[in-house]
Each structure stands twice: as structure tokens, then as C-alpha cells.
Amino acid sequence: MTGLRILVPVKRVIDYAVKPRVNKAQTAVETTGVKHSMNPFDELSIEEAVRLRERKLPVEDILAFSAGPAKSQDILRTAMAMGADRAIHVVEEKAELEPLGVAKVLAKVVEEEKRNLVILGKQSIDDDANQTGQMLAGLLNWPQATSASKVEIDGDNCTVTREVDGGVETLRAKLPMIITTDLRLNEPRYASLPNIMKAKKKPLVKKTLADYGIDGAKRLKTVKVIEPPARKGGDKVEDVDGMIKKLKELGAI
Amino acid sequence: MAVAFRSSLLRGAQTCLRQQHRMLAREATLRRLASTLAVLEQRDGKLNMSSLAAVSAAQKLGNNVHAFVAGGNIKAVAEAAGKVEGIEKVVYVDNAAYDKGLPENYAPLLVENIKKGGYSHVFAGHSAFGKNLMPRVAAMLDVQQISDITSVESEDTFVRPIYAGNAILTVQSDDATKIITVRGTAFPSGATEGGSASVEEGVDPKAECPTEWVSEDLAKSDRPELASASRVVSGGRGLKSKEEFDRIITPLADALGAAIGASRAAVDSGFADNSLQVGQTGKNVAPELYLCAGISGAIQHLAGMKDSKVIAAINKDGDAPIFQIADVGLVGDLFERVPEMVEKLKAA
Numbered sequence: 001m002t003g004l005r006i007l008v009p010v011k012r013v014i015d016y017a018v019k020p021r022v023n024k025a026q027t028a029v030e031t032t033g034v035k036h037s038m039n040p041f042d043e044l045s046i047e048e049a050v051r052l053r054e055r056k057l058p059v060e061d062i063l064a065f066s067a068g069p070a071k072s073q074d075i076l077r078t079a080m081a082m083g084a085d086r087a088i089h090v091v092e093e094k095a096e097l098e099p100l101g102v103a104k105v106l107a108k109v110v111e112e113e114k115r116n117l118v119i120l121g122k123q124s125i126d127d128d129a130n131q132t133g134q135m136l137a138g139l140l141n142w143p144q145a146t147s148a149s150k151v152e153i154d155g156d157n158c159t160v161t162r163e164v165d166g167g168v169e170t171l172r173a174k175l176p177m178i179i180t181t182d183l184r185l186n187e188p189r190y191a192s193l194p195n196i197m198k199a200k201k202k203p204l205v206k207k208t209l210a211d212y213g214i215d216g217a218k219r220l221k222t223v224k225v226i227e228p229p230a231r232k233g234g235d236k237v238e239d240v241d242g243m244i245k246k247l248k249e250l251g252a253i
Numbered sequence: 254m255a256v257a258f259r260s261s262l263l264r265g266a267q268t269c270l271r272q273q274h275r276m277l278a279r280e281a282t283l284r285r286l287a288s289t290l291a292v293l294e295q296r297d298g299k300l301n302m303s304s305l306a307a308v309s310a311a312q313k314l315g316n317n318v319h320a321f322v323a324g325g326n327i328k329a330v331a332e333a334a335g336k337v338e339g340i341e342k343v344v345y346v347d348n349a350a351y352d353k354g355l356p357e358n359y360a361p362l363l364v365e366n367i368k369k370g371g372y373s374h375v376f377a378g379h380s381a382f383g384k385n386l387m388p389r390v391a392a393m394l395d396v397q398q399i400s401d402i403t404s405v406e407s408e409d410t411f412v413r414p415i416y417a418g419n420a421i422l423t424v425q426s427d428d429a430t431k432i433i434t435v436r437g438t439a440f441p442s443g444a445t446e447g448g449s450a451s452v453e454e455g456v457d458p459k460a461e462c463p464t465e466w467v468s469e470d471l472a473k474s475d476r477p478e479l480a481s482a483s484r485v486v487s488g489g490r491g492l493k494s495k496e497e498f499d500r501i502i503t504p505l506a507d508a509l510g511a512a513i514g515a516s517r518a519a520v521d522s523g524f525a526d527n528s529l530q531v532g533q534t535g536k537n538v539a540p541e542l543y544l545c546a547g548i549s550g551a552i553q554h555l556a557g558m559k560d561s562k563v564i565a566a567i568n569k570d571g572d573a574p575i576f577q578i579a580d581v582g583l584v585g586d587l588f589e590r591v592p593e594m595v596e597k598l599k600a601a
Contacts, residue, residue: 020419020420022420029416029419029420099397100391103392123534125416125417126415126416127415128400128401128414128417128533129388129400130384130388130400131388131391131398131400132388134384134385134387134388134389134392135389135391135392135398136392137356137392138356138360138388138390138392139392139393142463143463143464144356144389144464145464146384146385147381147384147385159467163527163528164382164469165381165382165480165528166471166472167469167470167471167472167527167528168527169466169467169468169469169470170469171464171466171467172464172465172467173464174463182534183517183521184527219397219426219427219428220424220425220426221424222422222423223410223423223424223425224422224423225420225421225423226420226421226423227419227420227421228414228418228419228420228421228559231559231564231578233576233577233578233579234581235582236571236581236582236583236584237582237583238583239583239585240583240590240594240597241597242583243567243583244597244598244601247542247563247565250581251541251563252542252562252563252565
């Protein structure tokens, strides 16, 4: 039976419950002084990796990875408190890597760390790109199963149920492979205080993009970032008759 | 340098008269050289009409538009695509290995055909198929994809929502080939008659597919498809159970000829199928009418429906955020108000 050597990339993003504000210069979303958390889809990835081990599958180790500013360390500690064994942090303060750049770094990590399963979130809730997992699969020429809602591994065989338009589909492929998580996959656990304390002692290695020979130059230039046109809340009506009347006036029925 | 000059010209054109710039001889010459590929979807020998949004987006560039389809017995699909207005040529690959759209062999197929056609832009829908496939294609071509665009500003500049639609980003791409997925609701699906494209066989690299397609389970319904319906009726946590969801929401959807949607809370609680979820992590809809009951209006839900033409909400909490964006709001108990509305709509 093949031992699972799992890589779980995680991203630090603005907390999902915070309403983002565009900065005055219209160059980006304001991030200073805003609450950040682990990307919700990445919590699902960690959880799934830990559950594979809890299902008595031969998990050799779970490696968490993040590329980003120093504060991304907090996210990696959370991942380890949830059950990851160790972490790699590519420290990058200046620019946020694009999905292609992240995928290229991950491809190097996969090679160096001899990974045979990568579980990523299907998208990060900040740039909403939904690209990194697929790009990594393309670079490695590995099978991919995106938007997974169920993962079963038996020996080398992975059977994954995916959320698609109109329902679900099931795929089967052999390790090594790339899986991206959808919300229905599992319910991530909360890290307990003892596990948070233990996570502080787990190894976290700092690296740079140069260590992987990646320059991190952007392909896309931000021209501007603006607030979406505000919708004006309309009137409240007293009763159902009022609603039907108003909908007719608006030409909606 | 020349590229930068040209793109700044194009950006300037947004504020000036666009048509006038199009007449510039230089531009016209460059356009004749460039062509755009729209990747279409098919299922069981039928063209997926919602994938035609990729064609509408492609037409915004003014280049020649070619369409691409692949699958077993694909000729009929290719001919149907050939009738779509605005397509100059349909490239097809007849091979049942591509029926399920598995990216492991579909991506190499697309890459070969993109290279052969020398396309400057490739558009596909930001659907389950497009989301799964296109980033793999982009990585193979060493291109940073642009996902889920809502507008084409110029040949290198595109607009897309970020942060669940709470910010709108305009980006400019330096990549030689632009790989782009488009938001279906932001582009019309175009006329399916009146075109007369030539139909041509593409190259088939016959890449091996390490992935086996096992089965699927699709929700069957006679209702209009959620993503393209002109009316959507949507229910949330306030419905309390699956039985109540079906009892309350279904007749209202019937009375309006609407598709049924649901909030993530309703889906997570098992009231409605996953495929009905509207929001950042579900479907984006932009119908003429979005009527919701028992939905508070969390930002991730609003991300999927706030481009609807008219939004109407029924909720017992008068302070629910949904009322800040609803054109028509009714504060009341949905278990009384919705059946009453069904009665009155039927009587009308």
C-alpha cells in the first residue's frame, strides 16, 4: 500500500464575514487592520487530510504550505493545530503571487518533498480565481478532481465525487493526484487549545521564492479596483397585494 | 512598445467614440490577423446553449471568431454551432474520449488546437466544465488565466468581480495568448440561427487519460435551468425543513414559471439540492426577477444574485440585509405570505 505524502496549500485571506472595502486610490481592497483568516476552502483541505489519517490510511505525513507575508505563519500554525505535521512558508511581503506563480512553486515543493497527493481549496475567497489546483495538475501532468464532495482512497485508487452543474459526477484515478475541495466535503474541526500549544513546537521552515527559482513577476496588471455599483434598496410594501402591484409596475411579472 | 501603444489607444477609445477607432486602418489590419476561439460545451450530442456566452464575449473583440467542440459523433453539434450568428468557423474533433470533458485529455487537445489555429484569445464559460479545464490549459501554455469576466474592455483588458463581487477588478494581461472564462449571465447567449460557419476537423493528439469517469447523478427537472432562467424563486434557512421548502417554494415557482434556487444555509441543512445553491460558491444568476423567501442576505449569497433586474424579498426580520438591496420588500411570515401570493398570482 502506498504511503500518502500529502501537501496542503493554505492561503491567508480577509475573513469571510468581513465586508471588503476598496481603498481610496482604487488600486486594491483595503487589508490593513482587517481581520484575516485561513481561506475557508483550505480548512476543508486540512480537515480532509487529517481524516484520511484518522481513517487508518497509511498517511506518512501532512505538509502544510503557504506563500505570503510573515503573518501567513499564523495560518500555518492553525493548519498544524488542526493536524498537519509540519509546514513550509515562502515569505513574500511585496506582491501577492498569481495562481500560475503559486502553482509553479507548488510543483517544485511536490518534487522536492516527494508528494503524491495535493489537496487544495477550490478557490480563495479573495481573488475568486478557481485556478491553482488545475494549474498544478497541468504542470505536473497529474490527474485532477476539482470541487470534491467525497474522497475515497483504497491503495493507489482514488474515487472522488465532484460537484458539477446540475448534480455530481464520480471519477476514479490512481495516485499521484490533485484534489480541490468543495464546501460539502466535510466540516472542519476547531483546533483545541492543547493542539494549538503543540502546533507551536511543530517544524515550520521559511523559504523564499528564489529558493525555488521562481521570480514571482506578475502577468496581470491591476488597472483599477472599484466598488460595485450600489443597489438602492427599494420600498417595503404592506402586504402581498402591494408586492404583486409593485412587481407589475417594475415589469417583473 | 507597439503593443503598449496599441493598448493605450484602445483604452482611450473607451471614453471616445469606439466605432471611430475601429475604422483606423492599422487596427483593422491587425484584427484580420488575430482570431479568437470560443470553446463550446456539448452533452449527449447536444450543444449547451449557455456555453454560447463565450461566443458573445469573443465577438466583443471584433476578431474572427472560431468555435471548438469535441466528442463522439460530434458532426451534428458542429453543424448546430455553425448556425450560431457571428461564428466564422467551427473546429471539431470527433472522438468519444472527449465526451465527459475530462481535462487530462481535453487540455492537451485544446492546447494543440490553440497552437494550430494561432489564436490570440480563447474564451470558455465559467461553468463546471470551463473552471475544471481552462486553468490546466493555461498552465500548459504558461499563461495566467483571467477567470469569470463580466466585461471586455479591449483586447488585453478585462473586468471581473473579486471578493464575492464586493469589488470589481479591471486587469490588463501581458500574455501572448489570453485564456479567459466568462460569466454566463454577463453576456447574452446570442442568436442560434442565421450564421453560416464553415465546419472543419481539428487536430487530435489522442493524449492518454489517466482518469476514469465512473458515474453521474444529475438532478432532473422540467423547470428552467437555474443559471439562465428569467425568473428565480429562492428559499433559505427560514423554510425550516425540506418538506416545508418543497411545500412553500415549489408552488410559487410553478405560479411564476421560475427556476428554484436556495441559499447555502438551506443547502447545508439539506432542504434543497447542492446544485440549486446561489452565491459565491454556488451559481451566479441574473434573472429578470429574483424572489426570495427566508433568506437574510449574507454577502456570499448576494454575490450570486445582486445583478438580478428586480429583487423581491419576503422575510420576517425587517432588519435583514436582504432588504437593503431588494427593490420590493415584504416583512412578514413566509409561511402565510408565500401561499397567499401563490393564490393571488393564480387568480390574476
